[in-house]
Amino acid sequence: MADPNIIAVANQKGGVGKTTTAVNLGAGLAAQGHRVLIIDLDPQGNASTGVGNPVKGRKSTSYDLLSGRNSLTETTVPTSTDGLFLVPSTSDLSSADMDFSSRADRIKLLKAVLQGAEGYDYILVDCPPALGLLTVNALVAADSVLVPLQTEFYALEGLSQLLMTVREVRQGANQSLRVNGVVLTMYDGRNNLSQQVEADARSTLGELVYDTIIPRNVRISEAPSHGLPVTLYDPNSAGSRAYQALTKEFLSRQKEMRN
Numbered sequence: 001m002a003d004p005n006i007i008a009v010a011n012q013k014g015g016v017g018k019t020t021t022a023v024n025l026g027a028g029l030a031a032q033g034h035r036v037l038i039i040d041l042d043p044q045g046n047a048s049t050g051v052g053n054p055v056k057g058r059k060s061t062s063y064d065l066l067s068g069r070n071s072l073t074e075t076t077v078p079t080s081t082d083g084l085f086l087v088p089s090t091s092d093l094s095s096a097d098m099d100f101s102s103r104a105d106r107i108k109l110l111k112a113v114l115q116g117a118e119g120y121d122y123i124l125v126d127c128p129p130a131l132g133l134l135t136v137n138a139l140v141a142a143d144s145v146l147v148p149l150q151t152e153f154y155a156l157e158g159l160s161q162l163l164m165t166v167r168e169v170r171q172g173a174n175q176s177l178r179v180n181g182v183v184l185t186m187y188d189g190r191n192n193l194s195q196q197v198e199a200d201a202r203s204t205l206g207e208l209v210y211d212t213i214i215p216r217n218v219r220i221s222e223a224p225s226h227g228l229p230v231t232l233y234d235p236n237s238a239g240s241r242a243y244q245a246l247t248k249e250f251l252s253r254q255k256e257m258r259n
């Protein structure tokens, strides 16, 4: 099996759809027959909950993985979805920035533990809402970064900061890092603002913006409380269909990138 393709799902803003995209793209890829690992790198642990891993059951976590206390195999657990695996997180990860601050290799902790990771086609890293050490670790370890962008006022403002961080990482610890694309989320077609943000994003970022748009859909927000991706919770909902379409577009972009 080839090396896994590692994708950081990042945006320093909270509530823009990072976790939702990591979980549902992950489930979409798994449904297509790929083996997928989600690494929850957010102390809030929403991705862990979202794939059916309750707080109480979390023994070995992404903190243990980064600290070197446990191996990738030891921290990985199956999820409610066939072919989808998880490294869960707990709130102890919130002290990672400080705990690892004196280590010379602190931005390469994730890269080091993923080196030689076997048995996965894709590894999706769900980043916390900050550009701190955890997100930098994800960017250093990743082949590409996928950026969910909520179609809201100010959406594009935070983006330049993120892209600047990506540039810094490319100039240093990970020269082959690419921007996979920008996914517009929580789109409301009846809202002029959503349409305006989409137009701005497409004119500013061009090809980087996925054709597929994720609509605001209540099924998407209900699914995590059942520990299921929306594609299993309500397969025919608009939200499920959008994430299936995103999965297809993601895969065809992967193919293009390889050529």
Ligand code: ADP
Pocket: 013, 014, 015, 016, 017, 018, 019, 020, 021, 046, 129, 185, 186, 187, 214, 215, 216, 217, 218, 220, 221, 222, 224, 239
């Ligand atoms: P982030 O990980 O960037 O903080 P989340 O993926 O957790 O963002 O999304 C924030 C909240 O919005 C969550 O409650 C989630 O269920 C909800 N949400 C995300 N995407 C959608 C959508 N397309 N439609 C409706 N609710 C959504």
Ligand code: MG
Pocket: 018, 019, 020, 042, 046, 047, 126, 127, 128
């Ligand atoms: Mg999140």
